[in-house]
Amino acid sequence: MNRKFGYGLALVLALAAPFVGYPVFLMKLLCFGLFACAFNLLIGYTGLLSFGHAAFFGGAGYVTGYALAVLGLPFEAALALGVLASAALGLVMGLLAIRRQGIYFAMITLALAQMVYFAALRAPFTHGEDGLQGVPRGKLLGVLDLGNDVTLYFVVLAICVGGFALIVRTVHSPFGQVLKAIKENEARAVSLGYDVDRYKLVAFVLSAALAGLAGATKTVVLGFETLTDVHWSMSGLVILMTLVGGMGTLAGPILGAFLVVALENKLGDLGNFLAETTHVEWFASLGESVGIVTGFIFVACVLLFRRGIVGEIAAARKAA
Secondary structure, three states: OHHHHHHHHHHHHHHHHHHOOOHHHHHHHHHHHHHHHHHHHHHOOOOOOOOOHHHHHHHHHHHHHHHHHOOOOOHHHHHHHHHHHHHHHHHHHHHHHOOOOHHHHHHHHHHHHHHHHHHHHHOHHHOHHHOEOOOOOOEEOOOEEOOOHHHHHHHHHHHHHHHHHHHHHHHOOHHHHHHHHHHHOHHHHHHOOOOHHHHHHHHHHHHHHHHHHHHHHHHHHHOOEOHHHHOHHHHHHHHHHHHHHOOOOOOHHHHHHHHHHHHHHHHHHHHHHHHHHHOOHHHHHHHHHHHHHHHHHHHHHHHHOOOHHHHHHHHHHHHO
16 A cells, blocks of 8 residues: 555656756656666566666657657657667577576676667767767657657657556566565576576566656757767666666665766866855866766665665665
8 A cells, every 4th residue: 555655646746847957857767767677677576687677768769759759660660660779689688698697697788788779870870979860759659749848858758657567566476476476596496397597588578668768758858869878887887876876676766866977967066066155166077077976876786785875775664
């Protein structure tokens, strides 16, 4: 009951948010929240640490951006094409990496993701370091103009809520219970007769497809796609989001994504405000020190609250 109330309250706040905040920034938060949830499905419930999720996030963004800007496809078709591309890429990467475990799995996904990065750097349709610019938003069902930020916000909210609902349904399904069993004790799952590699591959492809949905949606929101989204640092960023919020929790990655993205976007404004208030000029340079601050947060998370924010709150409630 408490969980349903929390979801309902979050939905009400999300519906009211574009009328009190900047819709484009809010949509960016939603996209990264879905990205972190997709990654958490793999590491938090299957126990697979991927360093290559930027390939799905940025790859789908490039495909969707190209479909909208060059091919002139409708919004729905371009989004679906981006998701299918990320799922196909996830299938290929999964087939190559899924039989390995631990650090070997992580390094294979990182190597394959770097191949995608260099392909994006060299491919003519990605425009290299300039990226895809001027991606149109198009119309929903050919009728609803998505050029309006508030209108697009509600479409993005529906997409992200649908993606999150799919993750919740997956986690609580028999398939999700098998994934948890694989994470806890893979050898025992094998002894019970489960085809562990097949389950892990399906989870990997589903996670890739949802990460692609987040990346494709972000490209539509911002109107461009660059190499930043396929760089290895993006894979590291989504790991940070998941750990800060709470790995293996449903709401944790969303909270972690909101905190990290908000920090990246608003740290400079906070620094300027503190500099004006305290007359200490050093604060004005905070905007240029985002990497240092996020690194400090990561270290603090590992040392002080290893379960993440939501995980620690849940553990404290159980102990009470």
